[in-house]
Amino acid sequence: MIPVKGYSGQQVAVLGLGRSGLATAVALQAGGAEPLLWDDSPEARLKAEADGFTLTDLTRHGALDGVAALITSPGIPHLYPAPHPVIARAFAAGVPVDNDIGLFFQSAASSEWAEMETPPKVVAVTGSNGKSTTTALIHHILEVAGRPTQMAGNIGKGVLSIDPPLDGEVVVLELSSYQTELARALTPDVAVFTNLSPDHLDRHGGMGGYFAAKARLFTQGGPDRAVIGVDEAEGWFLAGQMAQGPMDDRVIRISSGQKLEGFGWSVFVRKGFLAEWRKGRQVASVDLREVKGLPGAHNHQNACAAYAACRSLGLAPKLIEGALHSFAGLPHRSQLVGEKGGVRFVNDSKATNVDSAAKALQAFPKIRWIAGGLGKDGGIAGLKPHLGSVVKAYLIGHSARDFALQLGDTPHEICETMERAVARAAAEAVAGDVVLLAPAAASFDQYPNFEKRGEDFTAQVRALIG
Template sequence: MIAVTAYEGRRVGVLGLGRSGLATCAALKAGGAEVCAWDDSPEGRAKAEAAGFVPVDLTKQGAVEGLAALITSPGIPHLYPAPHPVIAACLTAGVPVDNDISLFFQSLAGMDEPPKVVCVTGSNGKSTTTALIAHLLAEAGRDVRMAGNIGTGVLSIDLPGEAGVVVLELSSYQTDLARRLAPDVAVFTNLSPDHLDRHGGMGGYFAAKRRLFTEGAPARAVIGVDEAEGRYLAMQLAEGAEDLRVVRVSSGQKLQGPGWSVFARKGFLAEWRGGRQVASIDLRPITGLPGAHNHQNACAAYAAVRALGLAPRQIEAGLASFQGLPHRSQLIGERNGVRFVNDSKATNVDSAAKALQAFPKIRWIAGGLGKEGGIAGLVPFLGSVSKAYMIGHSARDFALQLGTTPHEICETMERAVARAADEAEPGEVVLLAPAAASFDQYPNFEKRGEHFAALVQDLLGA
């Protein structure tokens, strides 16, 4: 755990008592602060009490007066669509509102030799890129900690030792609010519409991501340039085309020019500097990174660890041993030439499109709690789909948008897996890529993916 000493002897509010909130409470207490913890749910307050913190109702009139700061969890709105009442009271009273990511960077600022910090943000591929960076560093013998949006509260980690690295996945909620951002290497994977209600539209969403680079001032910025926003960001950060502080990354296009670039084409990763190629890696045999979207993740991770001093041969060995993350193009197993792949994390159209482009012949399981626009944006990517199996609340709405693609409304995961497995032919992939949220049938995308995996394992064991 990291003891946060910046508020020693002062009252600090903590709003939201999930994983990161409880870790924040413990870190502030260890640093000598008086913690005023609150969660709107009785379950959250009960967890706090079990951890030794007495809840203080910050929603009461005047409760935020005298607070040195309010530390809020990322899931709580601080501006759009409307600030949480406690945050609104703090904004009126002039109480600084911050988050645990900022406290982490504040804590490093006072150290003589802090660890290097790599931060990864973007719309899709953040978790895989973060995990891959940590894996490559660990395989090369570096002391690594991984935290942030990927599942571990950053203040709950123990800092790595000499020459160590902390790798953080950061969501737009986290980058938008943090008062202090100071990564050594910052990675921008890509941008597609998501969380627009929380950012007041696409411009606000991009601005939240952009803060990591413009206010964080990383020594090295790794920027995916396959979208206009990435190209714009790279232009803003670089002094010129030859500026090696900015590494441009792409999947599908050759990047030229006098600067530093890493790109993947036809399954091969290439690194170019100063107008010449300096390294190349064949990504095709790497089962943990299937498809062009994962090749983009590989390029971003490669660039980040190159910026930290790893050699191409070290990176190539680490890539070969990477097994991928659960629920992200995760191979569950194979039977009679049919592979079963869990991409439950594909909760929006853009991530589902990338999954559909990763395999040539697909039995596609999709559906759940559909988002605005449904799956209309996936129509250009349905050529590889032999048949679709629709589940959940949006099953019938999604089916109406499939055009001539064969489909079946299955409603439940059990029926969809059984039908797809029964009809799949050798060489095909049964792919769960829902293009929808999970909350109609599951508490989160992880539980949805776990259910799919369990059903497949039952089939494979039959």
């Protein structure tokens, strides 16, 4: 645990008692503060009381009198579409509002760090897509390199629940826009921006607010090194804002598809080969085509980001290359479940929208595609340009028939259930095919979440291939 500094002997309000809220309460107590806890959900309040916490109704008048700060959970709106009443009251009373990420950066460093041979470092990853894979990949490479490392944030533990970092340790954080937008302290040693596509726009008041929330990771404290994906205009803008000029190697520009040779430091992929360029010359190259845990252009972008972050920490190219090959991928994100008779089975249940499904469909040449679920506005019409690699679609769930109407000449079969879809796809697949679950739809018609859907796919595949 990271004890929170700066509030000893003071009352600190905590709004939201999920994983991060309860971890924050424990960390505040460890730092000598008195947490005042509240959640709008009666179930969450009961759980907190069962864990031994005393509740304080922060919604009543005067509840914030004398409070040093209000710490809020990421899922609670503080500005758009409207601030939570308790947060609005805190703003009106001049009470600072923060979150657990801000407390982490405020509290992580200790006096012992000055005595360490290699003080710990923090790598923080944000972006629209690929955050989890990039974070896990950096963590994996560090583990293979023998560097002590912990992973936290949106993946792994809550940030205040990790152990105090050791000599030479690297803490790798995945941070969402909800987390970066409000944190009062954001001071990673290495900050990574993967990409940007529309998401959470109601929460951020539009695309500009969404990008601004991500950009705070770079502009709020100024990392020693910035790894920035420039496959969108916002990435080029952010890199330009951070760098003193094109040869400023404190900024590492990354891309999946663009040649980036005219910069102080860049990492890019073209035709499956990752290239590292420094000051006008190529210094390393990695063939990503046979890295099974990272298929497709979107994963090649993740590989660029992780490679650049690890190079900035001093790891050698050959070591990173070896670690890329041993990376198994994250569950439900282009996860190779198994292979039999030359047929691969890939679980991308996280592909819940057209954008993410499009990336999955571009990752393989011959696909037997399992899709469907609770379709979103527009269905799969936006996937029409990406259906050329689909040998046949096997449709499941509530939107199966709607999806069938949008497939045009693409062969398809309405299977309704995962069990039948996997069985039919496996029976018809030949060597070289990939049976791909990339639903392009939410899971809630048949499963409580995308994880359970992916687990069902995995179970059906393993039962078939043994």
